[in-house]
Structures are given as structure tokens and as C-alpha cells.
Amino acid sequence: MLNIHLVPCLKDNYAYLVHEPATSSVAIVDPSEAAPVVAALKAHNLKLTHILNTHHHFDHTGGNLPLKEATGARIVGPRADRDRIPGIDEDVGEGDTWSLGQAKANIFDIPAHTKGHIAFWFEADKAVFTGDTMFAMGCGRLFEGTPAQMWSSLSKLAALPADTRVYCGHEYTLANGKFAVTLEPGNAALKKRLAEVERLRAEGKPTIPSTIGLERETNPFLRAESKELRKSLGLESADNVAVLAETRRRKDVF
Numbered sequence: 001m002l003n004i005h006l007v008p009c010l011k012d013n014y015a016y017l018v019h020e021p022a023t024s025s026v027a028i029v030d031p032s033e034a035a036p037v038v039a040a041l042k043a044h045n046l047k048l049t050h051i052l053n054t055h056h057h058f059d060h061t062g063g064n065l066p067l068k069e070a071t072g073a074r075i076v077g078p079r080a081d082r083d084r085i086p087g088i089d090e091d092v093g094e095g096d097t098w099s100l101g102q103a104k105a106n107i108f109d110i111p112a113h114t115k116g117h118i119a120f121w122f123e124a125d126k127a128v129f130t131g132d133t134m135f136a137m138g139c140g141r142l143f144e145g146t147p148a149q150m151w152s153s154l155s156k157l158a159a160l161p162a163d164t165r166v167y168c169g170h171e172y173t174l175a176n177g178k179f180a181v182t183l184e185p186g187n188a189a190l191k192k193r194l195a196e197v198e199r200l201r202a203e204g205k206p207t208i209p210s211t212i213g214l215e216r217e218t219n220p221f222l223r224a225e226s227k228e229l230r231k232s233l234g235l236e237s238a239d240n241v242a243v244l245a246e247t248r249r250r251k252d253v254f
């Protein structure tokens with residue numbers, strides 16, 4: 001079974017140290033920078049074997065080269081953006097499986113935030129690394145893709161088992177929740193979660209991981225079928241992609 005440790009980086013990024021004890025395999029997911037990762041490895045007395053990137057943005061790959069240089073770790077990233085992943089050794093894409101020691105991950109292509117964006121789903125460990133595609137109560141900005149792509153990408157993630165833990169790229173949960181409640185003020189699960197998130201943040205604690213089940217209940221970007229959300233947007237009879245597009249547009253200016 002995997003041990004997963006949060007590694008806060010930069011202002012609000014999370015990298016994740018993933019330890020597979022049976023073979024002493026250790027991956028860092030989306031290292032923004034090297035120093036906090038080196039400190040976390042030391043604190044847990046671990047030796048890095050792999051670097052996993054969900055997408056090319058600098059705040060997810062900035063630590064790639066210094067960490068590879070220092071540890072010899074092998075870098076794995078999205079095939080569709082191979083040319084933009086610093087130091088990449090192995091590319092993966094939709095339908096592939098990739099293993100960290102004895103822990104198998106299924107790979108999904110989840111484009112829209114960037115052209116090549118992947119998720120690593122460790123089914124047996126009930127964990128998925130979603131980068132900047134699915135956030136807790138939010139989704140990434142559409143820098144290189146369309147609302148239809150984001151709907152398709154988020155739908156793949158939303159279809160995972162409800163108890164799957166969601167490890168995303170940023171601590172944006174409080175701002176996301178404050179936006180979400182403007183669209184679904186009658187969503188009891190959302191209000192309960194927002195209160196919990198406010199408490200955690202007031203104590204300086206992370207709100208990650210989330211779960212797929214909780215996201216289905218509270219993430220407005222997965223809830224295009226909600227009557228209340230549609231009414232708030234004035235899009236009662238639009239298709240789901242149009243609802244997501246308008247939700248994203250409003251979040252961009254919130």
C-alpha cells in the first residue's frame with residue numbers, strides 16, 4: 001500500500017511524495033521546486049526513484065531537472081506534451097498502465113487546462129492525482145482546450161469510485177467553495193463542506209485530499225445537471241458543456 005505525503009511548494013502548490021514500501025520506490029508528483037522535496041525526502045528518510053508530471057506548467061515541473069540531477073530519478077509525463085516536459089524519460093497516455101514498484105496506476109488523458117494533461121489513478125490504493133484539471137470544488141482554467149474537452153476530462157474522473165482520494169495541484173479550495181455556494185446556495189453538502197474548509201484554513205491546515213464522492217456532491221464543474229445551478233446561470237435548457245462553459249466564465253471573473 002502506498003504512503004502519500006503532501007509537500008507544499010511555492011505559494012499554494014502541492015507536490016506529493018508517494019512511497020511504495022515493498023520495493024522502496026518513491027515518486028514525487030508535480031515538483032514545483034526542488035528544495036521542499038529534498039527536505040521531505042530527508043524528513044521521511046526516502047530516496048527518490050521517479051518524478052511524475054501531470055502537465056507541463058512550470059509550477060508542476062520546475063523541480064524536474066535539479067531533482068533528476070541530484071537523485072537520478074526517472075521522469076514520467078504526458079505523451080501529448082512530451083516536448084514540453086523538462087528531462088522526460090518516459091511518456092504515457094490514455095489506456096496505459098504505469099507501475100511504481102508494485103503499485104499500478106492507470107493513466108487517463110484529461111486535456112483542456114493544457115493540451116497534454118494526464119491523471120495517475122492508483123486503483124488499489126484508491127488515489128488519483130489530478131494536477132490542474134480537477135481541484136477540490138473547482139477545475140483548472142482553460143488555457144489550451146475547450147469547455148467540451150474539460151467536461152469530457154472531468155467526467156472521466158467523476159466516474160471513478162466515490163471513495164477515491166483526489167490529490168490535486170493547488171490549495172484553491174476555500175476560494176472555489178465561496179464561488180460554488182453562489183451558484184448552489186441550497187446545496188446542503190456544499191454548505192457543510194465550505195464550513196469545514198473555512199475551519200481547516202483558519203487553522204492553517206490543508207483541505208486535500210478530497211474524494212470523488214465529495215466532488216460529485218459539491219464541485220460545480222461536475223454538477224452541470226443540477227437544477228439549482230442551471231437556474232442560477234439562467235441556462236435551464238442548455239447542454240452540459242454550455243453550463244460548464246458559463247460556470248468557468250463566471251469563475252474567471254469571480
Ligand SMILES: [Zn+2]
Binds near residue numbers: 132
Ligand atoms: Zn497548470
